[in-house]
Amino acid sequence: MNTDNFYVTTPIYYVNDKPHIGHAYTTILADVLARYYRSLNVDTFFLTGTDEHGQKVEKAAAKRGVSPKQQADETVVRFQELWKRLGITNDRFIRTTDEYHKEVVREILQELYDRDEIYKAEYTGWYCVGCERFYTEKDLVEGKCPECGREVSAIRESNYFFRMSKYQQWLIDYIQTHPDFIQPAFRANETLGFLKRELGDLCISRPKSRLSWGIELPFDADYVCYVWFDALINYISAVGYRRNQAEFEKWWPASYHLIGKDILTTHSVYWPTMLKAIGLPMPRTIFAHGWWLTGNTKMSKSLGNVVNPMDMIEKCGVDAFRYFLLSEMSPGNDANFSEESFVARYNSDLANDLGNLLSRVLKMTLRSGGVIQPPAELNADDLELNREVETAIAAMETSLKAMKFDQGLNAVMNAVRAGNRYLEKTAPWALAKKGEVARLNTVLYTAADALRRISVLLAPVMPDKMAELRACLGYSGEELTNARISDLLSSRSDLAGRTVRDSAGLFPRILAEEADKPAPASKPAKAKQEKTAGPVNVVDLIAIDDFAKVALKTAKVLQAEKVEGADKLLKLQIEVGGEKRQIVSGIAAWYTPDSLTGKTVVIVSNLKPAVIRGVESNGMLLAAKQGKELKLVTVDGEIASGAQVG
Missing domain, CATH: 1.10.730.10 (Isoleucyl-tRNA Synthetase; Domain 1)
Known part of the structure; x- marks a missing residue:
């Protein structure tokens, strides 16, 4: 079995969903992992794909007057096109409507049925269409689905069940003796907490009278396979299980199943017990990452706060979007997104x-x-x-x-x-x-x-x-x-003798929207000065709150040069704390570029960016002027850049 290779998977995404930032994050995370391991000369396989059976697809198709397969064919391209745009390098894209996958699912179902791992019984419970899952009365939260909060329906019908309960103690022992199996560790504790209560058997079928869009059970043509049992098997069918033993042994067990924390139970309880019954080793790690939030709220279509990845990459570019997602979220924890x-x-x-x-x-x-x-x-x-x-x-x-x-x-x-x-x-x-x-x-x-x-x-x-x-x-x-x-550490550099090429700016600074707006036209002066109630030449007083809005900080001048075509302007590269900035200032008549390098000056650090003579400026130097003389405001003695002034 696989010990030296790297096999990473994403969840297979439901085709009726429009890709959002959560889908993009999981897939980019998997892509970055795959790229890193390839860069380390490790044989790598990266799997993603779509989950295409179930009630939501069937209903959406009926509403449009098309077949469920046509509905899936038309919606799967949303994911395929986005992954291409995001530079995703998956080795295989599986669809649960692929014939090879359906055949493997049917073979597994038949084998488990023959071994009495699957049995038929009458079921009474509560069903959530959105999650396509049954719940018991005690599972519900205020009478609604515990996962999505939607209304649930009471259902009584005969179905087929997988004997998941028989593996409860085995799974508890396995999690406790394999600390890397569920990561981060607190997610393993969540699963163990779930397993403290009695684990029921898993309903793995739906009667065709209620749902026809699914993989038909090989032992009962009146039923189709439950979408989760079908979907999870993609992780083994996609790498040759029952079809290409050499390929399967090369890649299984998976190195990482990357999932969102909302599908932890299905992957840390359903999937391991299914694998145990099938007789296959467990994946090395099931890694559940957090949610992207808006404020403290999970992104949700119903709340209208979902970020569309296509919108973001149009604004900022693919690579910058990838970098932000990877640097902003610590995998396992939630993270906030805002522009x-x-x-x-x-x-x-x-x-x-x-x-x-x-x-x-x-x-x-x-x-x-x-x-x-x-x-x-x-x-x-x-x-x-x-x-x-x-x-x-x-x-x-x-x-x-x-x-x-x-x-x-x-x-x-x-x-x-x-x-x-x-x-x-x-x-x-x-x-x-x-x-x-x-x-x-x-x-x-x-x-x-x-x-x-x-x-x-x-x-x-x-x-x-x-x-x-x-x-x-x-x-x-x-x-x-x-x-x-x-x-990187073993080979010598081959830079010497290479001719560099100028760059128009690898990452042009993003300006605030207001910076691109034309300044408002000034009002014409009045012919006569209006009378004032108080004495003339008195500066209007402001409150301390108004002054507090202005952030004054020390800054160190790193480099200065003249702005081409502008005799009065200098372009300064400055350091404010750990941040590098560029400021354009009209001080060329009083200071040469060389005389400024190394100076510690005072700037307004929270001024909106502006473009002066085609050059971006981020801040303003403070200076004192009397007559024709001008002096920059500096500090007394040595002090680090970024210090607050005021």
Whole structure:
């Protein structure tokens, strides 16, 4: 059986649903896992697909006047098209209407029936159409479905049942002796809590008189298979069970079943007992991630707060969307989604940190001839940046195994920030002015090589953007995508001699919507000054609450240059705490770019972004002016950037 390969699955999504951010997150998470393991030279299989039987599909088809299969064929493309757009690299897309899957389900049903694992009995209970599940009276919450809160219907009918109850104690013992089986650990405790009460047998059929759209039971043509029993078997039918033994033994047991926490019971109780009855080993890990929330509320179609992934990728691009989902949610816990939080993380991590580092390396290299030169002997600063990157490589591998992607990505971004600090400390622009060519080449090479390795670490999350970054560093063709994480520590860099290409901006900063609106026209001045009730030339007083709205902070000037075509404007790259920003200021008549580098100034940090002469500005410098003299507001003595002023 599979011990060295990696097999990851998503749930198979119900075709009557429109893909939402929850579907996208699970599938992107699986895709990133698959890409990372492939990058580590591990044989990998990634399965996703759709669940196409059941009452909801049948009702939707009847409403439209089409067959259930036609309904499924027309709606499955929603998922297939979205996965293609999101860059999902699944090895197989299974549909439960696929003939090979239906055949395997029927064979399993017949075998279990022959072994008396399935029996017929009369059932009385409560049924939820939305969840397509039966519940007992004690399961209901205020008389409604405990899962979705919908109304339930009382049903009394004969059905077939799987003897799930006989495996209750075995399952409890298995969970307790296999700590990796259900993750995170608190989800295992939830399942054990569920198993404290008496476990009933599982209804695995529906009479055709009530539901005809399903896999017909091989031992009773008047019934179809219950959708959950049918759906769960996809995890083994898709990798050759009963059809290709060699393939099946290569991939089973699955390394990870990735699921949302709302289907924990079906995967941690129904599925293991089914596998036990069939006689197959358990998957290594069932990993239940949290929900995406709006505020403190789960996203729901009925509440109208569901985020459409297609809308988001139109606004921000696929890779940025993938990065946000992976960095914002700690797998296992819930996370909040808002466009504000997306923009904040995008601007901070991607535009200000990663994009800024690439831009600075490219610009300085282009000014020095455009070819990355081999380094001279490395000094302590160079070695420190290399260590930061190596720490990120190790952290990503650790985070991968622990299913803590957010921590791994944070370690990589720490290496990016270390790259920006490295440039500030080594000041390649100053080295160029001094003519210290050997040292300049070493600095630019070291920073570029850090970017090279960072691009490989981030490629599973942002494959297209990291290929674009590698192109900027002089790579082409297959070199853009064939770099592997497994080679990062063992192989030597091949950067020297490559010609860099300028980038129009790997991650252009996202501006607030108001920044694109034209400023309102000023009102014409009145011919005569109106009389005032009080003395003239007295500044209007404001309340302390009004002043508190203005955020004044210290900022360190990292670099400054003139804005092309504007004699009075300087473009400053500044650091505010750990954040990098760009500010455009009309101070060129009083300060040269060189005189500003290293200064600690005071800025308005919460000013809405503006575009001045085609250049984005994020903040405003404070200055005092009297007559023709102007002085920037600075601080007395040394203080870190990002300190609050006021």
